[in-house]
Amino acid sequence: MIHFLTYHKVSAQNEDDADFYTVTRDQFSQQLQSLASAGFTPLPLDQLADRKGTSEKQFALNFDDGTVDHFEIVLPVLAQFNLRGIFFAPTAKLNRQGYLTDHQLRQISEAGHVIGCHSHDHKRLDTVNETELRHQLRTSCEKLQQITGKPVWAFAPPGGFSNPTVQRIALETGLNVIRTMRWGFNSKLDFISLETVPINRHTTGRQFQKILEGKQPRLLYFGKQAAKALVPARTYERLRGWIFKLKRKT
Numbered sequence: 001m002i003h004f005l006t007y008h009k010v011s012a013q014n015e016d017d018a019d020f021y022t023v024t025r026d027q028f029s030q031q032l033q034s035l036a037s038a039g040f041t042p043l044p045l046d047q048l049a050d051r052k053g054t055s056e057k058q059f060a061l062n063f064d065d066g067t068v069d070h071f072e073i074v075l076p077v078l079a080q081f082n083l084r085g086i087f088f089a090p091t092a093k094l095n096r097q098g099y100l101t102d103h104q105l106r107q108i109s110e111a112g113h114v115i116g117c118h119s120h121d122h123k124r125l126d127t128v129n130e131t132e133l134r135h136q137l138r139t140s141c142e143k144l145q146q147i148t149g150k151p152v153w154a155f156a157p158p159g160g161f162s163n164p165t166v167q168r169i170a171l172e173t174g175l176n177v178i179r180t181m182r183w184g185f186n187s188k189l190d191f192i193s194l195e196t197v198p199i200n201r202h203t204t205g206r207q208f209q210k211i212l213e214g215k216q217p218r219l220l221y222f223g224k225q226a227a228k229a230l231v232p233a234r235t236y237e238r239l240r241g242w243i244f245k246l247k248r249k250t
């Protein structure tokens with residue numbers, strides 16, 4: 001069992017209008033503390049790059065979307081806990097307002113973290129043609145390699161949308177470890193279709209503890225998967241917003 005924990009933004013404090021996936025620095029630090037207290041150890045990232053199997057109770061920290069808080073907030077917290085993470089940054093967003101600069105991304109890489117491909121434009125890849133798919137992966141990998149001076153081997157398709165074509169072209173591009181957005185703990189370790197647990201602002205300490213015990217809110221998860229498959233992406237985001245607003249009121 002390896003827990004791939006996926007984070008998005010980490011904010012300095014709690015903001016009412018924060019995105020669904022945004023957690024606070026305190027929440028994040030407490031979760032890192034819980035991992036250590038529960039006897040979890042970090043999966044060495046060079047082992048992951050070599051697709052090496054692993055023992056029980058390991059975790060890998062993933063940070064998606066390349067926002068600037070990954071440099072300003074996440075990096076110091078990881079340093080404090082002496083942990084390394086994988087940062088999946090869409091390259092078209094680099095140097096834009098609110099996102100990492102090339103220089104910050106290089107510093108993250110130099111601090112020993114792994115920079116992974118998350119496509120160039122943060123585009124859903126299972127519905128585009130092969131030419132576009134290759135372009136998204138190649139452009140992104142070349143740019144990341146240029147910035148960090150290191151080969152890129154980790155890949156997270158945006159939104160977790162993957163299929164055999166996405167996997168094949170990723171492998172051809174040199175990406176040999178693929179993390180999806182499928183909920184799970186990788187009891188069957190498949191390096192081109194790794195499961196993850198996305199952490200969000202509603203993940204309480206108690207829920208996190210359950211996650212560490214390998215439990216998952218199945219009904220909620222499968223409901224979400226069905227909604228995601230049936231409705232257009234934008235509608236799904238809106239629906240999710242409503243549901244969580246309702247939940248907070250009740």
Ligand SMILES: [Zn+2]
Pocket residue numbers: 064065118122158159
């Ligand atoms: Zn993303």
